[in-house]
Amino acid sequence: MFTNKILKNTKNYIFFFLLVFSTYSFAQIRTGGNIGLNVYNNILIIDLSPEIGYTFIDNALAGFSPFILYAKQLQTDEKQILYGARTFGEYKLEIGAFAHLEYEISRLWTTEGFMKTMHALPIGGGFESPIGINTTAYFMLLYDVLYKPGISYRQNPIIRAGLRYSF
Helix, strand or coil: CHHHHHHHHHHHHHHHHHHHHCCCCCCCEEEEEEEEEEEECCEEEEEEEEEEEEEEECCEEEEEEEEEEEEEECCCCCEEEEEEEEEEEEEEEECCEEEEEEEEEEEEEECCCCEEEEEECEEEEEEEEECCCCEEEEEEEEEECCCCCCCCCCCCCEEEEEEEEEC
């Protein structure tokens, strides 16, 4: 029942994020994020991560991104929800390349009602490329320096891709 609600509302969430993040903002503000859907090793994963950032000098960007990640084991029907927020900073190094640092705090909820607070400190870099007048696609590869096997939810390396809109 919980899964059906999430899947039915996924279209509404996607429409909401596209509507909100496609509006005009002040100069130097970037909005965007990523939406992920993955099936791996009989686990369905849905990831929603809107973001907002501010370019305060030419090559530096600081931002905030709430996120929610839903995972369901397809064979056992076990479900997990990871939600939280991250703050991040980026510095453009060369044309298209950037360094990325973020701090993330999250809570993990399971079907059994288990909750756990987790911290992550991914660092790394990536590339971005304009795909329109105000739109940029990005790809980044991160490594969580706080990663602990059996405790951390995500695996190293963390691969992330998405879109950003600059106004």
